[in-house]
Amino acid sequence: MKRRDPIVPPMRSEAILPVPTRSGHKILPLLGKVGLTVALVGWLMSQADWAGMAHRLANAPLPPLLLGLGLSFLAVLFAGERWRAACRATGLVIGPVKALMLMAASLFFGQVLPGAIGGDAVRGWLTWKEGQSPGAVILALVLDRLLALLGVCLLLFAGLPRLAAVVPPDMAWMLPVLVLLGVAGFAAGLSIDRLPLPGALRTHRLVNAAFTLVARLRAAFLAPATLKALGHSVLVHICTLAATLLYARAIGLSLGPFDILAVMPTAIIATALPISLNGWGVREGTMVAGFALFGVPFEDALLLSLMIGLSVTLTALPGGLAWLALSRGSQSASGNAVSDRTHDR
Template sequence: MRTRFKHAALFSVKLLLSIAVLVYIARGLDLRQLRDHLVSVDPVLFVVALALIFFQTFLLNGRWELIMRALGVSLDWLAGWRILMISLWFNQVLPSSVGGDAVRMWLLRQRDVQWPEAVKGVAADRFTALIGLIVLMVAGLPFLLSRVSNQAAILAIGGLTVAGVAGTVVLLTLDRLPKRFIALPAIASFVRFGTLVRFLLLQSDHRALLFGSALLIHLVTAAACYALARGIGAQLSVLDAGILIPPVVLLTAVPISISGWGVREGAMVACLGLAGVPSEEALSISLLLGAISVIIGLAGGAIWLASRERGSYAADKAAKAAEDAPSYGLGNEASSHP
């Protein structure tokens, strides 16, 4: 009962935050112009953006399959894609603590994958995606400096990039610290996880493909945003989309709202504004991208309704799996890498 109350309270707080941010952004805009952008979007370019995000699910599944294979888990491609699509549905309807990642772990367990491998596979997949974002942001910094004159924005995005690089380097090199320090229970889990990710990116047989997919997936999101921008007549260049969309994706990943709603819109308005895109157009792009995410999520929901696991699903068990992730996948029971 206490766990359910906590999840309900968390969901309510995130929902209120999403609504509050959306209202705050919209109150200073021309809502009639915003509506016109949304209803007059070029249907062909909207379908192109939808097709790109749908294609992205195959890339996501391919990256995840490579990680699971490196962990010694054989995951059938279609089964993995099905699990991924179901997780996207849960991302739309549940707070992060019982969202898609927890469901992915639970569904893997139904296929006789042990908890340590399930948790490590999902966590490593998430962190690999984060590294891909940071690399793109580092690559985009020189172009940002040459195209944007807003010093505060440059400092903000540059600071976010530097923090991401520093955090990644620290995590991947934790095992180089004195043994008495990394033996502490609070640190040991992160040491093992950092060693695992380093193995995946530097030593696994498919490291080049894994790293390349981590970059390509985010570039697909940028391409979809570019298509939506052209669909509403916004003047956004391909280069600006490639530079400014990764920070939006990174900020959207912060788990403080429902499925990124509100945070994504605020980040999109702020970042695309640096390229001269009016706020109404930037907000329209974000809302259309959110609508595409909902459509993809609904497809995952249909797969979930037809799945045999639905009858045995227990949200409490999935939530507990997510809460116990450090002890399952990154703690003393788990090896650092295969």
């Protein structure tokens, strides 16, 4: 079955499943992630009182734990809706169930593969196999990733007053200022195709392709569906914050909602950085350091971070079933197409 525009560099099989390579430059980043993860997790484990943490968790009441896990699953639903809205903003039409399955499969591979980008590649590949335009799929992936980051940045600024109450203002504003600079730079980049550049440069093939992508991304940002996608992005992170609060209360921590709001957006941003294996170690270290500002002991903050990490893993597991269902559906559709062509002969 022919497909439009078969050359889709970001969707190569190498981007979906790790394959052996002779070039060391592809192995070194992975080794760096493994090294940092092992170092951080090893240090945290060596400092923790595991018997005390296990006792605290064993005595935690079950209802808030289950409710927190339920909120984590609810976050997956909102993430699926964010993907559907991002696709609509780029001209793709995907049903709610299909969008949820695509997002679930993406989250599953985001845990299995060394990095969230692998999960994005799987989602893009599966969406493309549904017969969608590869260019629009890539654009939707970029938009979805940016909106996920923008959503947590909004919560970062919402928690800034509480954070500024416990740390010096210059420290509290450090990350928000970097975010503002990044947003300003990105906004300027969206208008780069409107600069009065020389005609010879503008007509260059690569420059023209880049300007076309910028124009399409700008149009997608201005689409009405993008605002809806941003709302779902914020809801995803609110579910994570609410689950953190429930887990904290379950293990006896007296943290308030604004304490969670002051720490967790930074932890989410740090976890998203491609410097460790799926955020492990970085998330725990950030939460331990952040909640220490509010008087939370090391072991309690570490236990809380591990509970969040375990929730993320548990909510990603059903994505394996979603991937199998999507793969079988795609194979069935391909088989029907081949059968139809055979009968036409």
